[in-house]
Amino acid sequence: MSRSPQTPAIDVRYVRDEDVPEWTRAFSTGYLRPSVEGAADYMRVALADDRAIGAFDKGRCVGTYRSSVQELTVPGGARLPVSAVSKVSVAGTHRRRGLLNRMLDLDLRDAQQRGEPAVVLDAAQYAIYGRYGFGPATQMAWFEIDVHRAGLHRQQSGDRSDICLVGADEYFKLAPEAYERFRVAQHGALRRDTLWWQEATGQRIGPGSTWTEPFYAVHVDEASGDVDGLMCFSAQERWGAMLPQSPLQVRDLVALGPSAERALLRYAVSMDWVSTVHLPFRAPDTLAPHWLGDPRAARITALSDFMWLRILDLPRALSARTYSTEGAVVLEVDDPVGFAHGRWLLEGGASGATVSSTSRSADIALGVQHLSSLYLGDEAATRLAELGHVEELHPGALRRADALFRTGRRPWSPRAVSSEHYGQAGLG
Ligand SMILES: CC(C)(COP(=O)(O)OP(=O)(O)OC[C@H]1O[C@@H](n2cnc3c(N)ncnc32)[C@H](O)[C@@H]1OP(=O)(O)O)[C@@H](O)C(=O)NCCC(=O)NCCS
Known part of the structure; x- marks a missing residue:
């Protein structure tokens, strides 16, 4: 996953309790917020059940990343265990040296090891997360x-x-x-x-x-x-x-x-x-x-x-949701990191789905980020094909994929506004 030149002298690792003040300062700076007295203790409570990752250059924190235990409701009402990523920042002095690559790489691999089928985040900038297999999943x-x-x-x-x-x-x-x-x-x-x-x-x-x-x-x-x-x-x-x-x-x-x-x-x-x-x-x-x-x-x-999603465990994620019609589609999924890569037979319907690796010929071919955009039903395979992101390999396959994945009402990821962020997206 690491495509940028790396800086081995910089240590990317999980944050320990004694790192929290320095990590909190780095996060505040990255999010253009002043450092305030007591912020580290406040953050310590928030991070209690989370995984916080930091990039440290000679002891100084220059990158922050947080991954929290979350549950995502998927079409049909099942609650999928997911990681929710937030507090992503790299110091202005250390950008474009591959630090985000390294923090995300560490977290996604560990999320997969923990058996989490997907990861979600609210993206502050559109251009960042597609390369890591995330696709916009709600608006x-x-x-x-x-x-x-x-x-x-x-x-x-x-x-x-x-x-x-x-x-x-x-x-x-x-x-x-x-x-x-x-x-x-x-x-x-x-x-x-x-x-x-x-x-x-x-x-x-x-x-x-x-x-x-x-x-x-x-x-x-x-x-x-x-x-x-x-x-x-x-x-x-x-x-x-x-x-x-x-x-x-x-x-x-x-x-x-x-x-x-x-x-x-x-x-x-x-x-x-x-x-x-x-x-x-x-x-x-x-x-x-x-x-x-x-x-x-x-x-x-x-x-x-708004909310972006990245499928890690494809069979588990796709079989957790229900589908709008009874039907089958063979997906050829490209995932450069390997997590969701392969050819998969999805047989879905109103009560769920079975998903298995298959040698049957594929109906549609797409990258994992685009499958992740289809996942909650907010995007259409037909539309992604017109954008050049999905390839139809058998006539009628796009229509079949749309009929399966789309939902009557669009997905929604409600958020609340905290007073100081009114008028902004309020990423935390
Ligand atoms: C976004 C941010 C975390 C990137 O950190 P970084 O360490 O500079 O990123 P990396 O060097 O690991 O770059 C990873 C890849 O993403 C690309 N990239 C990074 N930031 C990007 C941006 N803002 N726009 C477009 N591409 C970007 C890099 O070119 C690189 O691509 P490559 O691997 O194909 O060469 C950092 O710029 C930042 O802190 N921004 C302000 C806070 C923010 O927006 N956080 C995101 C909250 S959701």
């Missing part, structure tokens, strides 16, 4: 809703007995369980652990953070009494010549069904004094605009690839 859209054009009638947005505003402590009690139910039905979703919820509710605030207390709303299903929707949001009071012009930022909104999503969105859009609602991190096929009287009031302000 995200940011919306800006012009409240005055939304065309909501009072009776659609008035008093709501099904929505409760709660305090941070109560949200912390209610939200994790509701999110657990949500994520099993949402392919593309990742687990949120206790630390995640502590940070989302201000119970754990990083040193130097600009945390401001948000509002928390839950939607309760009237029939069951269960919480089936969560919304965390902030707003700023702003006026212009006696006219309210307050923006409302949805930091997080997940719902277990369309009616909870509709109720929470309409609640946000119908709040007195609010003129604009910012709704980030949605799947591009979100229903959100359609809960407004006029869907055009919701403008997309950003549309981008």
